[in-house]
Each structure stands twice: as structure tokens, then as C-alpha cells.
Amino acid sequence: MAAAGGDGPGGPGAGQALQAAMRAASGALEMDSAGRPREAYVQYLRSIAGIAQALQEEAAGADGSGGVTPDTPKMLKLAEQCLERVKSIAAALGKAQAKPAAQERGGGPAPLPRHRRVLSDEGAKLSPFVPPEIFQKLQIAEAQSARKELTPLEEASLQNQKLKAAYEARVARLNPSQALQKTSLTLSLQRQMMENLVIAKAREETLQRKMEERRLRLQEAANRRFSGSVALTPEEQEQRALYAAVLEYEQDHEWPRQWKARLKRSPADLSLVSGLFSCLLSFPEHPIAQLLRRLQCAVYARLYPVVSRGTADAALSVPSLDVGGSLPAEPGGRRLRASRSLHCMFSVPEHGPAGLRHSLSGTPLADGTPRAEGGWPGPAAAPQTPRESSFEDLERFLASPEGWAPGEPPDGPGQEAALPEQLKGVVRDIHNAIDRLLALTLLAFEGLNTAAGKDQSLACLEEAFFPPLCAPLLALYRSVHRPREAALARSMERHRHASPADMGLSSRLLPPAPGRPAYGSAIEDLRLIPLETCPRRKLECVARALRGICECAEEYCGARDGRSPACAAVGADDLLPILSYVVLQTGLPQLLSECAAMEEFIHEGYLIGEEGYCLTSLQSALSYVESLQ
Incomplete structure (x- = not known):
């Protein structure tokens, strides 16, 4: 330097x-x-x-x-x-x-270990999300680790290096009087090295010609597949190019043809679809897996500037609740804990003496700090190892030194009114991305082009697409619904000691044994929602919660009346008070944003069935709790 x-x-x-x-x-x-x-x-x-x-x-x-x-x-x-x-x-x-x-x-x-954080584009507010550049590196790390084959010229270069090393060793053993033999060895080395390069160049030209011929042949096959359209749109042109890449990949790999044969033999076996996607995503160089990573990075790049500016304020504006509950335990008894990976930056409530963590950004709201009156957490504590604005400034300078000017102020925060429009744009991008992935998958594996196959393929694609995007996407939803979440949090705080009878439950819908928690399984199921990273999985938690409510209510009624539990039933008028009580006991105001995200990304076919009724009931209960005075 x-x-x-x-x-x-x-x-x-x-x-x-x-x-x-x-x-x-x-x-x-x-x-x-x-x-x-x-x-x-x-x-x-x-x-x-x-x-x-x-x-x-x-x-x-x-x-x-x-x-x-x-x-x-x-x-x-x-x-x-x-x-x-x-x-x-x-x-x-x-x-x-x-x-x-x-x-x-x-x-x-x-102290408990915390998430490592980066700074937002404002240069002064903490963000729990990694920059898009690091996100992209994380997504393609597996693809880069794939072994790369050497080209003929690279192989010839390695051979020439070995020849040169052997030549130098032989020359070192010669006497000064053997100058003629040294000249002969030098000429022989030069001839062999030149022959290796000439042969390698010829092999590479032949290989390139064959690859180009194959590419043109596969491109013609892709053109025939799309020949029904007179004028292709840019999206269809891209789909044709991707389909040609899929055909080229299948020329060099056997496993796609094997899966196609399995799907053809057993078209009704939906378990094959899950196995196919597990195999497909384990080969990061497949065009579908590459498109998946590219679309994830594009969506994250659009999300990051918005959520990295707003999460710090959102974490302070929405109070955290602790209604005396605890996270449910796994069947083995181990407590569920929020992930600390880069792909799951949020932390769900972890209630207990060690600390309470529940906020949009995962910032600890109580960790050995005094609590406000009534046992509620006070202001957010500072993270253990903050990363000051200097880190973000250095990142921005290294990314674009030519655009830097002395005294240039950082970009200001986005307008609050623009958040809903930004959310609409992100939602539209996600829907388009999943549609493109599904269309390419159905082109590559025609055996999936049935009603059941499409539905199962869509479920597998969503489970692969959403996990790394779930945390920033929910952060944007919470920023949009921040006023409603704040009102819901205040209502939860005000009525945290409300009994089931206060919520309008009749005595027949209460546990017969005093001291037994009412509808505990449903509360645990709703608390599992923030742990899931796919909308369908979250909706399954909602459906399980409502089934648990019905089972508990029937058990309570049967125990009081001396009848079989199957003889009792919960009416629609009873469901809303019970579900409102369950929502109040969860202490999770972000359920409001979770439901909004589920309503947007769950397929219409689910929303018109039992799952849709369960989601609508939960939204009604949330609105009721929010309106409590």
C-alpha cells in the first residue's frame, strides 16, 4: 500500500x-x-x-x-x-x-447470548437483519461449495507444472559438463508443454462446440414447448430460457429422469412430491433451486431498507406482555426456544426469571432490569454488544466510494404513510415469485401437473421459500399494524387478570376442578405461531387451537353433566368468548399481524374450508380483545 x-x-x-x-x-x-x-x-x-x-x-x-x-x-x-x-x-x-x-x-x-445486529440505513438505529449482500452469500454458500470440474486447459496447466517440476529436479542433478543434455531436456520440456496446450485447446474447442450444439438443440425443444404463443411476454421468454436450462441440466444428471419415472408410475402418491422437492433442493445447481435463491434475494433486498429503518422504533412502541404463562414444551419436556440463527431473528416470549424477550426486533425488554408498576417490563435494555453507526457508515463507503461526498447526511426514515404501499409491493413480488417457481416446476416435472400435485408442490415451494424471509416480512406487517398492535397490547395489559367468567364464559364451559388452567392446550398452540416460518404451518397452529377449544369445552360439559363428551357441543355464540379469553392469555399482540400475513399468503382453497373459518374466528377474537374497555 x-x-x-x-x-x-x-x-x-x-x-x-x-x-x-x-x-x-x-x-x-x-x-x-x-x-x-x-x-x-x-x-x-x-x-x-x-x-x-x-x-x-x-x-x-x-x-x-x-x-x-x-x-x-x-x-x-x-x-x-x-x-x-x-x-x-x-x-x-x-x-x-x-x-x-x-x-x-x-x-x-x-447473561444470555443475544443476536448479533447490524445497523440500518439511517446509521443510528439497530436492525436485527443482515444486509442483503450477506443474505445472498448465505443463500448461495451451498451452491458455491459444489465441486467444480477442471477444464481441459486447466488440466493441461497442472500437467505442465508437474513436467516443469520434474525437469528442474533432473537439471539440478546434472554436472556442469553435461550442457548438451541440459539443452536437450529443455527442448523436450518445451515440446511436451506445447503439445499439452495444443491438445487441451483442441479438446476445449470441441467441447465448446458440442455444448453449443446441445444448447441450440435444447433451445429448439424449449421453443417448441412455447410455440403456442405468437409473441412471448418478457416473463414467458425468461420461462423459456429457464426451461432450456432445466433440459440442459437433465442431460448431465440422472436423478431428474428417475423421479419422473416414479411420478409416472404412481401419480396419486403425494409422498413422492415431498421426496422430489427434498431431492431437488439438495442440488443447489439445479435451475429451480437457483431461481428460488435468486427470488428470495430479490424479495429480501426490497424488504431490508424498509424493515431495517423501522424495527428499532417498533420495538419500543409496542409494549411486551407477560400474563404469567410460559412457552409450551415439546413432547420430551424440553422448552421451546426462539431460534438464534440469521434466518430467524425474532424471539418469541421466553417468560421466566432469566428474562422476558418479546419484541419486533428481538431486543430484550427485561433482563435483570427493574419493572414498571404492576410487573410489566420497563424500557428496552440496550443489547449486549451494540454495533454503532460507524459499522454501517463503513459498509456504505466500501459499497460506493465514488458516491460518497464529505458531510453527506444519511438517508432519513421512510414516511409512515408509505408503509402500506411498500407492503403491497412486497406481497405482489412474493406472489409472483411463487407463481414463477410453480410454473417452472410443472414444466420440469409434468407428472406434478394435476390438481393434487399442484397443491402439494405449492406447499413444498412455500416451505422452502418463506423461512429466510419470514422475520423481515413479519417486521413489515407489524410496522404497518403498529397502532392496532399497540391498542391490543394496552387492552391485554389492562385485562391480564381477567377470569374466564369476566370474558362471558358460562360455568358449564369452565374446568370442573378448581385451579386447573382453562383451555391450556389452545393457549400453547397459539403461542407456537411465531415459531413457525411458513404461513401454512402457522394456520395449522390456529386450527389446532380451535379444535383444542372444542375438545376442552366438550370435556368440561361432559364432566359436569355426567354425559359423554361427544354428546356436548360448543355453539358459535360460545366460541368467541372462549377464543377471546385464550387470546388474552397468550399475551401476544403480534398475533394481529400474523393473521394479516396468513390471510394474504394462504391459498384461497384453504380459506374457504375449516382453516379459513378458524382464521376468521381468531381475527374476530383479536378485534374483540382490542376493543375491550
Whole structure:
């Protein structure tokens, strides 16, 4: 880096010095993003030292201009941002070293690990979501790990390297008097290396010609498939190109033909559809899997600027509730915990003495902090290792140094009124993406082109598409419904001690044994909704909750009347009070946004059946609880 700065002001060395400085800072930023603060700390210091040395050499070699070049302000800005990160990391490392000693003296429990966070485009508000660039790297990491075959020229290059190594070893063993033999060996080496390159070049040209012939042949097959349309739309042209890529992939792999044969033998076996998609998604180089990742990245790139600006405010504006319940346990007794992975940034409530976590951004609302009057959590606590605005500034500078100008203010937050329109655009993109994936899947595997096959394929595609997008998508829904969620949260807080009788339940719908929790299974099922990452799975939780309500009510009635549980039934007039009580006991105001998302992304065929009735009933109960005075 230092040597690059000595070509004079404004010369090529100045640009090289800036590029070298940006490469060094990018390496430090990658370490910082990967959670390696100590290594990033050293790399940032190296970047600053390199920038200082380059500027010093430019100034020393200047002739009257003072050594200031057009790149000097950018290098100074880069050094300033690296220095800010050094200060932040040094402070965090100092606190990390001080905490074990303090805990050893005080004997207190170790703090719970938290999600690592990045900063929003505003440069001052915490966001629980990774930038789109990192999201894309996470999505394609598996595809990049696939083994790449060497081309003929690459194989020839490796062979020539081995020949050269053998030649050097033989020459080293020759005596000085054997100059003629050394010349012969040199000429032989050159001839063999040239022959290898010529043969490899011929092989590569032949291979390219065959590949081009095959590509044209498959393109003709794709054109025949789409020959019914006189003028193709851009979407149909893209679909034709993707179908040609699928045909080309099937020329080199056997497993698609095997699955097609299985589907043809057993067209009614829907279990084959799930197996096919499991196999398909395990091959990241398949065109359908590639399209899936590309569409996920496109949707996330549209979501990130919106949700990264709004989550910090939303986390503070919607109060968290704790109605004395707890997360349900798995059949084995292990408590369900919110995922800490990058693909699931939200945390559902984890009630208990260790701490209460429930907010849009996953920020802990109570972790050893005093609570407000009545046992409700106070203001949000600061995260354990915050990432200041310097991190985001450095990311933005490295992404676009040419667009940076001294004193440029960060972008302001989006207008609240624009959120519904942005949500509509994201929803439209998601529907279009799933439609494109389904159309390509039906083109590639014609055996799925039945009513049952389409429905099962759509379910499999949704389960693959939604998980990495669920958290930011729900964050956008919660931002749009923030006023209603706040009203619902206030109502839940006001009536958190309400008994079933206060909600209008008659005595026959209550457990006969005193002290037994009423409709506990339904409360647990509704609390599972935020843990699911696919709309259909969330809707299944709603349906299970209402079935559990009916089963409990029939059991209570049968136990009181001495009749068989099957003889009792819950009427529609009884369902709303029971469900309102269950909703109140969950303490989850975000159920309102969850229901809005389910209503948008659940297929119409489900919404006109039992699941649709269950969802409508839950929405009615939420509206009722929200309106309680």
C-alpha cells in the first residue's frame, strides 16, 4: 500500500493506494461481520497504518501541491471510519474482559447470548437483519461449495507444472559438463508443454462446440414447448430460457429422469412430491433451486431498507406482555426456544426469571432490569454488544466510494404513510415469485401437473421459500399494524387478570376442578405461531387451537353433566368468548399481524374450508380483545 502511494499526486499511485486501503478495510469488515472482533481490531489498525503511510509518502513526494489528491478526502474518511470501529471494538472487548471479573465477585448468572445486529440505513438505529449482500452469500454458500470440474486447459496447466517440476529436479542433478543434455531436456520440456496446450485447446474447442450444439438443440425443444404463443411476454421468454436450462441440466444428471419415472408410475402418491422437492433442493445447481435463491434475494433486498429503518422504533412502541404463562414444551419436556440463527431473528416470549424477550426486533425488554408498576417490563435494555453507526457508515463507503461526498447526511426514515404501499409491493413480488417457481416446476416435472400435485408442490415451494424471509416480512406487517398492535397490547395489559367468567364464559364451559388452567392446550398452540416460518404451518397452529377449544369445552360439559363428551357441543355464540379469553392469555399482540400475513399468503382453497373459518374466528377474537374497555 505504501509503495502504491509514491507515484506523485493525482498519479496512478494515488488510486492504487485507495484501492489497497479499501481492500484492507473490506477484510476487516468481513471479520467484524463474522463475529471475530479481535482479528478485525488488528486488521482495522493495519488499514489505518497503511493509509497513514500512503498519505505520508504522497505528501513527501509532492512538489508544491501539499500532497493532496482527489482521493485524499476519501482515504481520510476511510481512516476515520476504521478508527471509529477500532474505538467501538476496543470498548466492547474491554467490557467483555471486565464482566467475567465482576460476575466472579458478584456471583451473578452469566447473561444470555443475544443476536448479533447490524445497523440500518439511517446509521443510528439497530436492525436485527443482515444486509442483503450477506443474505445472498448465505443463500448461495451451498451452491458455491459444489465441486467444480477442471477444464481441459486447466488440466493441461497442472500437467505442465508437474513436467516443469520434474525437469528442474533432473537439471539440478546434472554436472556442469553435461550442457548438451541440459539443452536437450529443455527442448523436450518445451515440446511436451506445447503439445499439452495444443491438445487441451483442441479438446476445449470441441467441447465448446458440442455444448453449443446441445444448447441450440435444447433451445429448439424449449421453443417448441412455447410455440403456442405468437409473441412471448418478457416473463414467458425468461420461462423459456429457464426451461432450456432445466433440459440442459437433465442431460448431465440422472436423478431428474428417475423421479419422473416414479411420478409416472404412481401419480396419486403425494409422498413422492415431498421426496422430489427434498431431492431437488439438495442440488443447489439445479435451475429451480437457483431461481428460488435468486427470488428470495430479490424479495429480501426490497424488504431490508424498509424493515431495517423501522424495527428499532417498533420495538419500543409496542409494549411486551407477560400474563404469567410460559412457552409450551415439546413432547420430551424440553422448552421451546426462539431460534438464534440469521434466518430467524425474532424471539418469541421466553417468560421466566432469566428474562422476558418479546419484541419486533428481538431486543430484550427485561433482563435483570427493574419493572414498571404492576410487573410489566420497563424500557428496552440496550443489547449486549451494540454495533454503532460507524459499522454501517463503513459498509456504505466500501459499497460506493465514488458516491460518497464529505458531510453527506444519511438517508432519513421512510414516511409512515408509505408503509402500506411498500407492503403491497412486497406481497405482489412474493406472489409472483411463487407463481414463477410453480410454473417452472410443472414444466420440469409434468407428472406434478394435476390438481393434487399442484397443491402439494405449492406447499413444498412455500416451505422452502418463506423461512429466510419470514422475520423481515413479519417486521413489515407489524410496522404497518403498529397502532392496532399497540391498542391490543394496552387492552391485554389492562385485562391480564381477567377470569374466564369476566370474558362471558358460562360455568358449564369452565374446568370442573378448581385451579386447573382453562383451555391450556389452545393457549400453547397459539403461542407456537411465531415459531413457525411458513404461513401454512402457522394456520395449522390456529386450527389446532380451535379444535383444542372444542375438545376442552366438550370435556368440561361432559364432566359436569355426567354425559359423554361427544354428546356436548360448543355453539358459535360460545366460541368467541372462549377464543377471546385464550387470546388474552397468550399475551401476544403480534398475533394481529400474523393473521394479516396468513390471510394474504394462504391459498384461497384453504380459506374457504375449516382453516379459513378458524382464521376468521381468531381475527374476530383479536378485534374483540382490542376493543375491550
